[in-house]
Amino acid sequence: MNFPSKLIEEAVIEISKLPGIGKKSALRMALHLLKRDESQTLLLADALTAMRTKTTYCKQCHNISDEELCLICSSPRRDTSVICIVEDTRDVLAIENTAQYRGLYHILGGIISPLMGIGPNDLHIESLIRRVEQNAEIQEIILALSPTMEGDTTAFYLQKKLKPFGKKISTIARGIPIGGDLEYADEVTLGRSIISRVSYE
Amino acid sequence: MNFPSKLIEEAVIEISKLPGIGKKSALRMALHLLKRDESQTLLLADALTAMRTKTTYCKQCHNISDEELCLICSSPRRDTSVICIVEDTRDVLAIENTAQYRGLYHILGGIISPLMGIGPNDLHIESLIRRVEQNAEIQEIILALSPTMEGDTTAFYLQKKLKPFGKKISTIARGIPIGGDLEYADEVTLGRSIISRVSYE
Missing domain, CATH: 3.40.1360.10 (Dna Topoisomerase Vi A Subunit; Chain: A, domain 2)
Structure with missing residues (x-):
């Protein structure tokens, strides 16, 4: 692609490194940001930076956390x-x-x-x-x-x-998943569901 | 969604404002960035900021540009x-x-x-x-x-x-688009393609 601007090209390259995002979607996002208010892009950039540099892992459960203990581990x-x-x-x-x-x-x-x-x-x-x-x-x-x-x-x-x-x-x-159809369940799952059957009380 | 970290929640909210990105994809991207090297997130944030704050519009053709005249307008x-x-x-x-x-x-x-x-x-x-x-x-x-x-x-x-x-x-x-099938073309396009027929030289 011939980009009209080096800065857009660099942004598109970085965006398209995200999972599930190709060059076309990345370009669409870049053009979207260019049309919106500058503050929106800065908010996004700051949120990404803060998330990456300030989050840590909970020392008890290893979940992502803002503090030493995550919100779940520290909840009473x-x-x-x-x-x-x-x-x-x-x-x-x-x-x-x-x-x-x-x-x-x-x-x-x-x-x-x-x-x-x-x-x-x-x-x-x-x-x-x-x-x-x-x-x-x-x-x-x-x-x-x-x-x-x-x-x-x-x-x-x-x-x-x-x-x-x-x-x-x-x-x-x-x-069997709830809402699933017995007819279409694979035999391993169906077999397991019979072995692990639950009695009515 | 109950996020384990406020910082991730904020990043997910900002990412999901991009076109075509829902909460689930945004979360996937946030977790992807958390797994990768910190420098990758900083590169992305910087590229977005530079693109939004430094690009301008070509004064001749109004295309996005890094300079007063875009690469196309200034090309000899x-x-x-x-x-x-x-x-x-x-x-x-x-x-x-x-x-x-x-x-x-x-x-x-x-x-x-x-x-x-x-x-x-x-x-x-x-x-x-x-x-x-x-x-x-x-x-x-x-x-x-x-x-x-x-x-x-x-x-x-x-x-x-x-x-x-x-x-x-x-x-x-x-x-008719190249590779397209006459049979499946809509009548307006097919009609227009007859009116605008091109003679063999």
Whole structure:
């Protein structure tokens, strides 16, 4: 593309490094910013800079945080007897949006994946074990990992590591999605939903 | 969404103001930047700020420019006898990418649209007329506006305004897109392609 201005070209190159953004969308965004008030671009640039330079990670759960302890870990209204183990921050947001969970989290920062060269030592597993060891009030650990090969491997590894502490260890239910059609469910999911059937009280 | 950090929330709000970006994509971009090196975010923020605060508009064609005259207007290799009139910068880029046009441009900054309250005085039409008046070397004016009601209205208005100068006035051809199938062409386009048929030399 022949850009009319070097400055736009540089902005487009930087914008198109974002995930899911190609050159055309980046150009559209650049032209949008040029049409809007200057303050809007400055707000965006400042927000990005502040986010990147000032956020840190919660020293307890490894979630992104503005302070030493994240808003969830420092909240007095959370149930400190349950820890939900997830891969990353996006999973925390997804679970928070369900409004069905009031416990704490522990972010692994990835999952065990021999193919990608990610082993247990690359994840926040050591700190999880220390956390479980040092906090007697923890009664249950929920594994909320993706139902993939890597997710299952990680869950298996964690179960083995956490077993000695004698806490209840559970995993989120796998089954037919709500609104899903039995006919179109894959056989593995359907089979699992029969094995993990729930009795009516 | 319950964000784990106020700073991320602010960044996501600013990012999601960009066209075509919702909250979920904005969050994905924010988390992407958090994972990458700090310098990448700073480069992006700086590029956006520089683009918005330092670019200006070419005093001749109104294209976005780093200098008083844009790269096209100041190029000695462009044909100064032809001006192509377009709606905005994106159209210039689209035409430049065809590599079929070596003349100059004039950016209207919009099209006449009574519904949106945009009249001829809101566009760079006055400066176009002065430009045609003052530059005797201009021999042809190409109208490259969208084939919509507003585009046609604008083209009609410009033809009337430019006629007194005795220059050749043309419009880009409307017809069947190359690679398009006759069977699926709409009747208006197909009809126009018959009226505007081109003889083999």
